[in-house]
Amino acid sequence: MKNSVIRSLYLYIFALTGLAMTVIGCAMMLNIVLRQYVFTYSDESRRINQSYYIDKPIMEFDSNEIDVDTATKLAENGEYIGLTEDQINSLDQWIKDYEEYRAQVKLNEELRNNIDYLKESRQETMSIALSIILVGLPLFIIHWTLIVKDRKREDEK
Numbered sequence: 001m002k003n004s005v006i007r008s009l010y011l012y013i014f015a016l017t018g019l020a021m022t023v024i025g026c027a028m029m030l031n032i033v034l035r036q037y038v039f040t041y042s043d044e045s046r047r048i049n050q051s052y053y054i055d056k057p058i059m060e061f062d063s064n065e066i067d068v069d070t071a072t073k074l075a076e077n078g079e080y081i082g083l084t085e086d087q088i089n090s091l092d093q094w095i096k097d098y099e100e101y102r103a104q105v106k107l108n109e110e111l112r113n114n115i116d117y118l119k120e121s122r123q124e125t126m127s128i129a130l131s132i133i134l135v136g137l138p139l140f141i142i143h144w145t146l147i148v149k150d151r152k153r154e155d156e157k
Contacts, residue, residue: 015143021136028129032122
């Protein structure tokens with residue numbers, strides 16, 4: 001008798017959990033479908049403010065402004081000193097690295113401008129809802145089937 005009560009309690013709790021997961025997942029999917037096709041202006045503020053990513057402002061620098069000859073003559077206390085060969089190579093490498101960095105930043109900006117963040121958000125929500133349903137529905141079906149079988153057995157006795 002004690003095992004029967006614990007078993008029934010377990011089955012009902014997990015059946016209820018599976019049912020709740022299925023209902024929540026279906027509600028999430030229904031929400032997305034209604035926003036997409038019925039209430040088309042409900043996401044208008046998101047559509048206007050699509051860019052979620054804001055880059056830190058980067059100081060523009062024109063690498064053509066640096067002249068290595070001028071850079072080798074730095075003033076210190078009124079006297080000009082020359083840069084060593086290593087320092088000149090470091091400056092040249094810094095300029096190359098900076099230009100590569102700026103090119104990468106511009107490429108990232110172009111890629112971000114092509115992303116539809118609203119569509120991305122909807123698809124993310126749909127995938128979460130579907131995964132909840134795919135876990136909850138079998139959980140509910142299996143446990144409810146066991147509950148029905150137990151009831152039939154009790155009715156036959």
